[in-house]
Amino acid sequence: MSEQDPTKIPVAAAGEPQRTDPRTFLVRAVSMLGQLALPIGIALFSIFRKGEVADKALLFLPFVLILVGINFGIAYLRWLRLTYTTGKEDIRVESGIVSRAARSVPYERIQDVSLEQKFLPRLFGLVEVKFETGAGGAEDLKLAYLTEAQGEALRLLIRERREEEAAEVAARPAADAAQVPADEPAEVLFSMDAGRLTTFGLFEFSLAVFAVIGGAFQYAESIAGIELWDPDLWLGLAESQQGWIAGLGPMLQVISAIAGIIALVVVGSVTGLVRTYLRDWGFVLEKTVRGFRRRRGLFTRTDVVMPVHRVQAIELGTGLVRYRFGWHELKFTSLAQDAGQSSHVVAPFAKMEEIAPIIRAAGFAPPSEDLDWHLASRKYRLDSALLEGGVFALLAIPVAIFAPLPFVLVPLGLAAFFAGANLYAWQFHRHALSATQIFARRGLLSPRTQIASRVKLHSVEIEQGPIARRRGYATLHLGLAGGKFSISGLPLEQAVELRAAILDSIAAKDFSRLGG
Amino acid sequence: MDENTPATPVAPPELAPPSTPAIGGHGDEQELTKLHPNYVWALRVETTLVSIPFIVGALVLETSAILPPAVIITPVALAALLLILRFPARRFFARGYAMSTDRLRVVRGLMLRHDTVVPFGRVQHIDVSQNPIERFFSIATLTLHTAGTHNASVKLPGLGEQLARDMREEIRSHIKRESL
Numbered sequence: 226m227s228e229q230d231p232t233k234i235p236v237a238a239a240g241e242p243q244r245t246d247p248r249t250f251l252v253r254a255v256s257m258l259g260q261l262a263l264p265i266g267i268a269l270f271s272i273f274r275k276g277e278v279a280d281k282a283l284l285f286l287p288f289v290l291i292l293v294g295i296n297f298g299i300a301y302l303r304w305l306r307l308t309y310t311t312g313k314e315d316i317r318v319e320s321g322i323v324s325r326a327a328r329s330v331p332y333e334r335i336q337d338v339s340l341e342q343k344f345l346p347r348l349f350g351l352v353e354v355k356f357e358t359g360a361g362g363a364e365d366l367k368l369a370y371l372t373e374a375q376g377e378a379l380r381l382l383i384r385e386r387r388e389e390e391a392a393e394v395a396a397r398p399a400a401d402a403a404q405v406p407a408d409e410p411a412e413v414l415f416s417m418d419a420g421r422l423t424t425f426g427l428f429e430f431s432l433a434v435f436a437v438i439g440g441a442f443q444y445a446e447s448i449a450g451i452e453l454w455d456p457d458l459w460l461g462l463a464e465s466q467q468g469w470i471a472g473l474g475p476m477l478q479v480i481s482a483i484a485g486i487i488a489l490v491v492v493g494s495v496t497g498l499v500r501t502y503l504r505d506w507g508f509v510l511e512k513t514v515r516g517f518r519r520r521r522g523l524f525t526r527t528d529v530v531m532p533v534h535r536v537q538a539i540e541l542g543t544g545l546v547r548y549r550f551g552w553h554e555l556k557f558t559s560l561a562q563d564a565g566q567s568s569h570v571v572a573p574f575a576k577m578e579e580i581a582p583i584i585r586a587a588g589f590a591p592p593s594e595d596l597d598w599h600l601a602s603r604k605y606r607l608d609s610a611l612l613e614g615g616v617f618a619l620l621a622i623p624v625a626i627f628a629p630l631p632f633v634l635v636p637l638g639l640a641a642f643f644a645g646a647n648l649y650a651w652q653f654h655r656h657a658l659s660a661t662q663i664f665a666r667r668g669l670l671s672p673r674t675q676i677a678s679r680v681k682l683h684s685v686e687i688e689q690g691p692i693a694r695r696r697g698y699a700t701l702h703l704g705l706a707g708g709k710f711s712i713s714g715l716p717l718e719q720a721v722e723l724r725a726a727i728l729d730s731i732a733a734k735d736f737s738r739l740g741g
Numbered sequence: 742m743d744e745n746t747p748a749t750p751v752a753p754p755e756l757a758p759p760s761t762p763a764i765g766g767h768g769d770e771q772e773l774t775k776l777h778p779n780y781v782w783a784l785r786v787e788t789t790l791v792s793i794p795f796i797v798g799a800l801v802l803e804t805s806a807i808l809p810p811a812v813i814i815t816p817v818a819l820a821a822l823l824l825i826l827r828f829p830a831r832r833f834f835a836r837g838y839a840m841s842t843d844r845l846r847v848v849r850g851l852m853l854r855h856d857t858v859v860p861f862g863r864v865q866h867i868d869v870s871q872n873p874i875e876r877f878f879s880i881a882t883l884t885l886h887t888a889g890t891h892n893a894s895v896k897l898p899g900l901g902e903q904l905a906r907d908m909r910e911e912i913r914s915h916i917k918r919e920s921l
Contacts, residue, residue, distance in 0.1 A: 560888075683889030686857040694854060704863070704889025711891070724858060731860045732843045 242308035242319070248349045249370045253300040256345055261296070265289055309368055311382060316356065318366060330356055330366050332386040336560070337530050340376050344524035352376040356383070380530075384515060411511040411518065414583050415572045422505060425574035426498035428547045432489070434496045510571050512586050517557070519571060531569060535559045536587045537706050538677040540568055541580070545671050555580045557587065558708035568708060589676055592664050596657040602698040605714030606651040614644030656712050658726060663703070665712045677703060677710050679730040687720050703727070773837030773848055779878035780836075780899030784829035786874050792821040838897055840908065843915065845885065847897050859885050859895050861915040868894075869905045881905035885912070 268285070299322070307320040315331045337357040346352065351370035371379065417425070506523035516532035538558040547553075553575060556568035572580055584591045617640035625633045650669035657664040658679075666674040684704035693699055699720040703710040715723070799817040803810070831851055839846040844860045868884040875881055875898075882898040883905045900908065 683863040683887040684857060684859045684892040684895065686855055686892055688856070689854040691852050702891045704859075704887050704892045706888040707890060709891055728844060728858055728860055732862055734862065 242310045244308055245304065245368060246351055246370055246372050246375070247304070248351060250301055250304040252346050252349060252351060252370060253304070254297050257296050257300060258293070261293065311379070311386075314386075316366070316383070318368065328366060332383055335383055335387065336532070336535060338380040338383055339530060340373075340380065340528040342373075342522075342526040342528075346370050347524065347526060354379055411513045413509060413511050414517075414586055415508075415510040415575060415579060417505060417508040417574065421574065422501055422508075423498065425505070425552075426501035427494055428544060428552065428574070429497035429501050430490075430493045431496045431500065432493050434492060505573055508573070510583070517571065517587070519569065529569065531557065531559060533587060536589070537681050538675060538708055538710060539584055539587065539589050540708075541592075541674040541676075543671050543673075547574070548671050551576055553577060553580055555583060558705065560707040584676070589678065590659065590662060592657070592666070592674055592676065596659060596664065598655045598657045598664075599719065601651060601654045601714030602696075602716040603651075604696040605693075605698045606648060608692055608696060609651075609714070610644040610647035613647050614640040616640075617643060654714065656715070656723075658723060661730075663710075663723075663727065665710065675710055677705055679727050680734045681706070682710075682727060682731055685724045685727050685731075687717075687724060689717075771839045771841060771846075773839050773846075776833060776836055776838075776899035777878075777880045777901045777904070778833075779880050779901075781829045781833045783874050783878045783880060783899070784832060785825050786877075788821075788825045788829065792824060796821060833899070836899065840911070845895075845897070845908075845912065847895055857892055857895055859887060859892070861912050863887050863889075864912060864916055867909050867912055869909050871902070883908055 302322045303320070306322050306325075307318070309319075310317045315329045316335075317327060317329045319325060319327045335356045337355075339355045339357065340352045341355060342352050346369075349370075350373055352373050353367060353369040354371055354376045356366040356368075368379075503523050503525075505521050507526075508521040509519070511518045512533075513530075516530055516535070518528070518530045520526065520528045536557045536559055540556040540558060542554045542556065543552060544554075553572075554570065555572040555575065556570050558568045572583055581591045617636045621633050621636040621640065624636055646669065650667075653669050653672060654667045656666070661679055663677050663679055663682075664674065666672055682703050682705060686702040686704070688700045688702060689698075697717050698714050699717050700711055700713040701715055701720050701723060703712075712723075795817055796814075799814045802808075803814045828851075835849065835851050835854075837848045843862065844858050846856070846858045848854070848856045865886045865888055867886070869881050870884065871881045879902045880899055881902045882896055883900055884897070885895045887893060887895070
């Protein structure tokens with residue numbers, strides 16, 4: 226990660242308040258300038274448009290300078306007033322210019338320490354250190370920014386302290402704690418090279434860029450005075466284009482249509498590739514003594530460590546097209562947040578034979594065909610087909626009244642399609658219970674499998690709507706920490722049986738012995 | 742405690758929830774315990790309070806005479822009466838709970854039936870709460886908090902005030918015993 230050896234950087238003696246790296250102020254100032262540039266630009270633009278040029282801009286300049294100055298001042302004060310202390314039992318962060326806030330987190334409550342490098346701090350060699358306590362994303366303690374070496378040393382220190390806490394050893398000088406070698410033996414479970422990333426990127430085909438362009442246009446509308454929703458503009462444009470296209474002759478029309486489609490495909494693929502490269506460049510998943518460690522990102526590099534016992538459940542997903550080529554995605558469900566998502570992606574694009582060892586490393590067993598798989602209730606199959614088809618069949622009524630006759634076929638066709646799809650998908654909707662785990666799988670075109678450990682569940686609920694009650698099936702909701710797990714369409718007696726079995730495994734082990 | 746000592750119950754008699762025989766097993770065949778009868782009345786008062794703004798609104802519309810007389814107030818008043826008199830009783834009969842040695846089962850819902858079981862070993866913390874109406878009827882709500890995302894807090898309203906406290910102590914003692 227860095228040229229410096231983290232073991233040589235003292236974290237400072239325990240109990241001594243420290244500031245974050247002084248360059249934090251620089252990073253904040255630069256990013257603030259970036260944020261200011263746009264509004265200032267817009268303001269200048271509108272002034273220039275009004276025709277009065279240089280003299281007004283000169284009048285404007287001192288205000289800009291004062292604004293920038295104030296922002297810099299605040300950034301500096303905030304840096305000055307933010308200190309952190311690594312004490313014997315906890316880490317404390319005090320912050321705030323006028324109203325002070327002090328937060329203390331005991332070491333034993335810190336579940337993970339993750340390091341994140343956004344693009345700008347990365348240029349300065351700084352990291353943001355995040356202490357995850359499982360209190361939910363926003364409430365976690367963050368320290369921005371420390372040098373890479375300091376961050377690594379802090380991570381080591383906290384691990385040390387947690388272990389010490391268990392043994393109740395008096396706190397040693399932190400410099401000692403940092404003597405632990407930074408590179409522990411790590412086994413690489415999964416990594417993606419450029420070739421794999423490229424394949425992955427192509428499957429991540431996305432036309433989102435058009436939405437972005439649309440948004441940008443809307444933004445530009447207010448500045449440049451283009452009336453995006455003015456029909457005249459588009460009518461005029463379409464007319465001029467129509468004339469132009471009509472003038473080309475049928476052959477060229479076909480060619481230009483094909484060219485348009487090719488352009489769409491190229492833009493979509495490039496978007497997918499760029500997004501994938503940005504997010505997953507240098508993806509490495511390792512298993513170290515303290516758990517899984519995942520590093521990824523091209524500009525924003527993240528480094529997340531998750532202890533093995535904190536994996537609550539496993540989610541296996543795939544996509545419509547990539548499934549045909551045997552590609553799958555593996556996620557771990559845990560209490561910690563990962564970029565706003567509750568699950569950690571540990572293998573975004575992998576073959577089944579690559580995924581199975583990762584599942585085993587997390588202490589789970591991959592799903593297999595020799596499990597005792599059960600299908601959903603047949604009545605549920607019929608009801609869901611009728612319900613999904615029925616919505617479109619109902620839609621056919623207004624269409625039949627208000628639209629020309631042939632259009633009725635569209636909702637009716639959709640009704641038939643969805644009813645049929647539901648009838649067919651039923652055989653892929655299944656669940657199984659093993660001695661230690663529960664498996665649920667659903668989905669016809671892109672199946673999704675969830676695996677949860679029976680003892681790591683927190684409650685079991687049987688839910689029945691009015692139809693389900695009459696027809697004798699139910700939905701089973703399992704209380705999973707950090708995620709949702711439910712199985713729908715279970716025959717009632719099976720739901721009751723499953724609940725009894727799961728509850729017996731839960732009751733056999735207390736929460737405090739789950740280890741985190 | 743040896744064989745000769747008269748069998749003192751672990752908890753004082755008045756602390757043991759009288760209506761919740763703690764039995765073993767997974768409790769699916771255990772009969773559900775009904776809530777405190779005052780719960781119906783508390784629900785009625787709550788519904789009445791909620792319906793007052795609607796009645797007032799309907800009366801105001803009525804006086805403005807947009808529509809023929811009694812077209813607005815009649816359905817609103819009938820709906821309110823139904824909600825106040827009929828529904829609380831039905832909800833009361835749809836609810837119930839069962840407590841066994843290591844888990845609490847809570848059943849609720851008229852249309853959408855929920856049948857939830859929380860093992861004591863997974864309870865993070867317990868609340869006993871009373872809003873003013875509940876306090877007037879001397880009933881309370883017992884809330885069990887778990888770490889799961891679904892059913893993060895399981896509520897059991899309409900328990901007798903003392904019973905709710907006793908159940909809390911009972912569940913707490915189980916948590917402690919099991920984690921030791």
